[in-house]
Amino acid sequence: MMNILILLPLVIPFLGAILTLFFREKVSFQRGIFSVSSGLVFIVSLFLLDHVFTTGVFSVQIGGWKAPFGITFVVDKLSAIMISISGLMAFSTSLYAFGSIDAEREKFGFYTLLSTLFVGINGSFLTGDLFNLYVWFEVMLMSSFVLIALGGTKAQLEGAVKYVTLNLISSLFFLVAVGILYGIVGTLNMADLAVKIKMHQDPWLITTVALMFIIAFGIKSAMFPLFFWLPASYHTPPAVISAVFAGMLTKVGVYAMIRVFTLIFTNNPEVTNGVLIVLAGATMLVGVLGAAAQNDIRRILSFHIVSQIGYMIMGLALASPLAIAGAVFYIIHHIIVKTNLFLIGGIVNEIKGTFALNKLGGVYKSYPLLGLLFLIPALSLAGIPPLSGFWAKFSLVKAGFEAEAWFITGLSLFVSILTLFQ
């Protein structure tokens, strides 16, 4: 039963994507297929979550060979949590899409592409093999590139080119690093790598490859200094697409980084964690300063994504159980809050016809419910107690003090204050 269950988060949206192709002209069928498939994935993910938290890590080998030769899918607590949130986001955004996406986009395969995107996202969370992780990243990249360009406006195409160029560079680094790693160790199965890398004679060679992975996943997760593709592209597509991208895509990069730097590259933490902590600090500071200079709601939110990614990387870099718990909790909180802020920004645009702050005002007076809906995630993002962002930041700051990492902890508090004032 579990063998099937672990594959369903991939199979269901994949079948959904194929089915929607058969109903190209019948948008209501496409909507039904997408909402049912995303709802099913969410239900399956809850079963997976329950199984993993009661029984432990579960893995399946596909292709007729045992690990490390077969295609490995693994569900542990982190991947089960991520799959559950992915299911929730797919279902929520599907409803929002019904009310906001225009018929042209729907006929041009919007739901097919969104389903394919979630296949890639869920595949990234479940794979136990680095090469397959690369493949799932490419599935995500292909569908997200078309989604961002769907509609064909000049701004969208401009954003899409920036998005795809930087992400292709990331893929290149990822593929080269994977190739070198295979050449050094002779395996790409993550569990097998974890065992064999510890026995390798040249830790500096492994560290060099680890730094290449930081570049590859750093671009995917919009980490400093390779973050600029994100605010240059996330404001161009319709709000629902931006919301899915903002909530999920960068977090897949952070997830990949957490996975490889807790499982595989643990032999030289002074260097890798040192690099990560410097990049984390720069990412959170540059993101929040960039947001201060913006006028478009989506660009402000995009820069804030960059800033918040810094907090997650800080948790990974501090590397204590509390810090990593803080990073995981931050991911959970941020996916929900950031997706919601983009959706609410989209509602404001639907009502007022603009995302530009200098053309907006008095929204709360006319729509107090919308004001309240905005206030909850916005205060949470700023880290106001007792909302989720507060606990996420509190655990990271506590972990920072425990590790006596005074500078990054102080910087994280300073950036928090700047976020609050924005």
Next chain:
Amino acid sequence: MERSFWKDLPEGVEDIDKFDTFSTSKKRYLFIPAITLAVCTLIIGFFTAPFFDAAASSASELVNNVDYIKSVLEGVNNGEIYS
């Protein structure tokens, strides 16, 4: 961003309001996900313990990855091999 909600409309800017033109279903589709996610935010904030425990439990599994490695390489708690 708060400015767009709480400040007055800037002078010379036309007050556009399309809300009344929305169908009931459109209003529902736009607001239900936003309300759901806002409720999720409140639940995670006010009832943090189970969520943070889950994150802490996953973190300890990441730091001590023996179970992960055993599951994949030794077939502990493993699924069947498909051919």
